[in-house]
Amino acid sequence: xxxxxxxxxxxxxxxxxxxxxxxxxxxxxxxxxxxxxxxxxxxxxxxxxxxxxxxxxxxxxxxxxxxxxxxxxxxxxxxxxxxxxxxxxxxxxxxxxxxxxxxxxxxxxxxxxxxxxxxxxxxxxxxxxxxxxxxxxxxxxxxxxxxxxxxxxxxxxxxxxxxxxxxxxxxxxxxxxxxxxxxxxxxxxxxxxxxxxxxxxxxxxxxxxxxxxxxxxxxxxxxxxxxxxxxxxxxxxxxxxxxxxxxxxxxxxxxxxxxxxxxxxxxxxxxxxxxxxxxxxxxxxxxxxxxxxxxxxxxxxxxxxxxxxxxxxxxxxxxxxxxxxxxxxxxxxxxxxxxxxxxxxxxxxxxxxxxxxxxxxxxxxxxxxxxxxxxxxxxxxxxxxxxxxxxxxxxxxxxxxxxxxxxxxxxxxxxxxxxxxxxxxxxxxxxxxxxxxxxxxxxxxxxxxxxxxxxxxxxxxxxxxxxxxxxxxxxxxxxxxxxxxxxxxxxxxxxxxxxxxxxxxxxxxxxxxxxxxxxxxxxxxxxxxxxxxxxxxxxxxxxxxxxxxxxxxxxxxxxxxxxxxxxxxxxxxxxxxxxxxxxxxxxxxxxxxxxxxxxxxxxxxxxxxxxxxxxxxxxxxxxxxxxxxxxxxxxxxxxxxxxxxxxxxxxxxxxxxxxxxxxxxxxxxxxxxxxxxxxxxxxxxxxxxxxxxxxxxxxxxxxxxxxxxxxxxxxxxxxxxxxxxxxxxxxxxxxxxxxxxxxxxxxxxxxxxxxxxxxxxxxxxxxxxxx
DNA sequence: CTAGGGTTAG
Numbered sequence: 058x059x060x061x062x063x064x065x066x067x068x069x070x071x072x073x074x075x076x077x078x079x080x081x082x083x084x085x086x087x088x089x090x091x092x093x094x095x096x097x098x099x100x101x102x103x104x105x106x107x108x109x110x111x112x113x114x115x116x117x118x119x120x121x122x123x124x125x126x127x128x129x130x131x132x133x134x135x136x137x138x139x140x141x142x143x144x145x146x147x148x149x150x151x152x153x154x155x156x157x158x159x160x161x162x163x164x165x166x167x168x169x170x171x172x173x174x175x176x177x178x179x180x181x182x183x184x185x186x187x188x189x190x191x192x193x194x195x196x197x198x199x200x201x202x203x204x205x206x207x208x209x210x211x212x213x214x215x216x217x218x219x220x221x222x223x224x225x226x227x228x229x230x231x232x233x234x235x236x237x238x239x240x241x242x243x244x245x246x247x248x249x250x251x252x253x254x255x256x257x258x259x260x261x262x263x264x265x266x267x268x269x270x271x272x273x274x275x276x277x278x279x280x281x282x283x284x285x286x287x288x289x290x291x292x293x294x295x296x297x298x299x300x301x302x303x304x305x306x307x308x309x310x311x312x313x314x315x316x317x318x319x320x321x322x323x324x325x326x327x328x329x330x331x332x333x334x335x336x337x338x339x340x341x342x343x344x345x346x347x348x349x350x351x352x353x354x355x356x357x358x359x360x361x362x363x364x365x366x367x368x369x370x371x372x373x374x375x376x377x378x379x380x381x382x383x384x385x386x387x388x389x390x391x392x393x394x395x396x397x398x399x400x401x402x403x404x405x406x407x408x409x410x411x412x413x414x415x416x417x418x419x420x421x422x423x424x425x426x427x428x429x430x431x432x433x434x435x436x437x438x439x440x441x442x443x444x445x446x447x448x449x450x451x452x453x454x455x456x457x458x459x460x461x462x463x464x465x466x467x468x469x470x471x472x473x474x475x476x477x478x479x480x481x482x483x484x485x486x487x488x489x490x491x492x493x494x495x496x497x498x499x500x501x502x503x504x505x506x507x508x509x510x511x512x513x514x515x516x517x518x519x520x521x522x523x524x525x526x527x528x529x530x531x532x533x534x535x536x537x538x539x540x541x542x543x544x545x546x547x548x549x550x551x552x553x554x555x556x557x558x559x560x561x562x563x564x565x566x567x568x569x570x571x572x573x574x575x576x577x578x579x580x581x582x583x584x585x586x587x588x589x590x591x592x593x594x595x596x597x598x599x600x601x602x603x604x605x606x607x608x609x610x611x612x613x614x615x616x617x618x619x620x621x622x623x624x625x626x627x628x629x630x631x632x633x634x635x636x637x638x639x640x641x642x643x644x645x646x647x648x649x650x651x652x653x654x655x656x657x658x659x660x661x662x663x664x665x666x667x668x669x670x671x672x673x674x675x676x677x678x679x680x681x682x683x684x685x686x687x688x689x690x691x692x693x694x695x696x697x698x699x700x701x702x703x704x705x706x707x708x709x710x711x712x713x714x715x716x717x718x719x720x721x722x723x724x725x726x727x728x729x730x731x732x733x734x735x736x737x738x739x740x741x742x743x744x745x746x747x748x749x750x751x752x753x754x755x756x757x758x759x760x761x762x763x764x765x766x767x768x769x770x771x772x773x774x775x776x777x778x779x780x781x782x783x784x785x786x787x788x789x790x791x792x793x794x795x796x797x798x799x800x801x802x803x804x805x806x807x808x809x810x811x812x813x814x815x816x817x818x819x820x821x822x823x824x825x826x827x828x
Numbered sequence: 829c830t831a832g833g834g835t836t837a838g
Contacts, residue, residue: 173829179829212831266832270831274833299832329833331834363836367835367836394837426838429838457838
């Protein structure tokens with residue numbers, strides 16, 4: 058067991074390294090070095106500068122930095138003839154608060170004599186950048202440490218979820234002040250260990266009001282309003298934060314009457330109090346009330362405006378949001394971001410984009426919002442292009458943009474790009490926690506690289522239920538049912554409980570592998586073993602499982618007895634089973650029900666016409682086509698794509714646009730000859746087995762997936778798998794043909810269709826011709 | 829340069 062673990066850890070590191078290598082090294086910032094090395098401007102009469110003057114200069118630098126004018130601060134700094142460590146520190150902390158960690162670090166490394174504050178500033182910069190190991194190195198290296206140094210390390214650990222390390226720091230530190238005590242308390246609170254926080258809180262009595270508020274805030278965040286209120290009532294002194302915390306607690310949780318009562322009782326009503334009320338009403342969808350409070354507010358800041366704008370935008374009232382946005386006296390970056398998010402989520406991506414271009418400055422949230430906007434509106438390529446632009450803009454990727462990038466790569470199955478993102482992730486020094494790790498795992502699964510997915514999975518030191526589910530479902534969708542079940546069995550040995558998603562994965566794994574008895578066993582023991590009630594999805598899995606195994610009768614009985622109304626997916630499972638087993642009558646009935654529920658589902662017409670074709674009812678095949686035309690069912694054009702050397706090549710049926718088309722077509726002709734020699738017979742009569750529209754054999758040969766596969770064989774070096782993605786289900790003839798092709802050329806071909814993965818190898822497919 | 833409350837992404 059132990060050696061297995063370290064073996065995977067090693068493979069995980071190797072994967073990291075290969076991803077890192079695929080990145081180009083970043084150019085060094087030589088320009089800055091030149092500017093710093095340049096001699097300070099010679100003053101005609103070198104008059105001795107007074108201490109008061111130095112202080113004035115330093116304050117000016119701090120002021121410039123506070124207003125975000127890094128360049129003016131730098132010119133001031135350069136012009137100074139006497140720089141004290143305070144000047145250097147002002148530059149460093151200025152850069153840090155303006156998000157320029159790299160420049161801050163360069164100043165820190167170059168400053169002649171670092172004082173205690175310089176070290177502390179730099180450590181806090183690392184912490185704010187979530188670079189804990191960097192912070193720790195500095196902390197261990199610094200010649201002298203004061204309480205601030207210890208506290209910075211402490212809060213660094215707690216804010217990033219390392220509560221054990223934080224506790225170690227806390228226990229070791231020689232002098233503790235009230236900030237240290239509050240630090241460890243906040244650590245427990247922020248990491249969800251509210252009981253531990255409570256215990257600590259009871260172990261001493263001289264807590265400051267800040268800590269009372271902190272614990273109360275913890276209860277509020279966990280919606281434990283009664284506990285929060287108990288603290289509020291007994292705390293020895295209350296400040297405005299105490300009042301605002303309890304008020305916003307009630308407001309956020311829908312208890313607006315109580316919130317309003319406290320609002321009136323409160324001795325101080327500041328901007329926070331008013332905004333809490335507005336946002337409370339907003340979050341409960343009570344926009345009129347929110348607006349009344351908003352209008353009555355004696356003073357508003359940008360956050361108050363933003364809360365109201367967010368309210369309108371969450372209700373898709375972008376007209377009203379826009380009105381406020383235009384009217385507000387000073388917008389901050391959040392206002393812009395709120396508007397962009399609103400437009401993106403109302404499918405008005407063009408408006409989001411023009412605001413994005415209008416806004417004065419972008420932060421990581423603006424980028425995440427616009428990128429997610431494009432990705433969610435189906436423009437994955439555009440989203441990925443923006444990532445590159447984001448880097449050019451100097452915005453560093455954070456956990457959010459990384460996960461967003463990974464899921465976008467997963468959507469279009471861009472494995473090479475995904476690996477580059479993986480490389481950047483490693484380079485940026487992110488620890489493989491669940492948040493990032495799950496996205497990475499899912500990317501490898503959806504990009505068809507199931508082995509690398511498993512490497513990531515084994516390498517992850519922290520796994521949550523999502524991690525396990527992703528791996529199980531990943532294996533199931535790739536047709537590796539046994540592996541999926543193995544993962545599930547090892548999950549049962551951990552303390553993490555399976556949930557309903559896990560069981561959908563497990564059941565579909567059984568179904569794809571034909572493990573009828575095992576699946577049935579899991580299905581009926583779900584409730585007893587894990588306390589999971591079967592949902593409609595689980596019944597659909599079971600109907601699929603029984604149907605595929607040819608037990609169509611049992612499948613129908615189960616469907617009749619299920620406590621839900623069958624939906625299109627359930628009938629779809631039955632239709633699929635009927636197709637495999639050639640039960641036309643049952644198939645027709647299922648199809649009819651589906652057409653009633655989802656008249657536009659073109660995939661189902663295809664499935665039904667396949668069924669007719671399989672039983673030789675050719676006139677019905679023709680009728681289906683007419684029916685589709687009459688009902689105006691919009692055919693989704695089928696296309697496939699493949700990534701070669703970082704570029705995505707897209708093919709549609711009979712494609713004649715690709716620059717390499719002559720080579721591809723010639724190669725397909727040659728392949729065809731070989732395939733026929735091996736015994737392949739094309740099934741040209743199955744006219745509608747795909748929504749791609751063609752009838753003749755020579756056209757069928759050029760289905761988009763065949764074109765993409767042929768292109769892949771021609772361009773991807775041998776030994777590497779060919780990964781092709783198709784937006785619809787793969788058609789039967791292509792599936793058959795690709796099996797032959799995999800044997801003839803001796804290559805592994807991995808095809809992702811709209812439903813699942815097919816691994817073609819040596820003439821057979823991992824789906825066992827069941828899909 | 830290290831604590832607690834209101835807005836924006838995933």
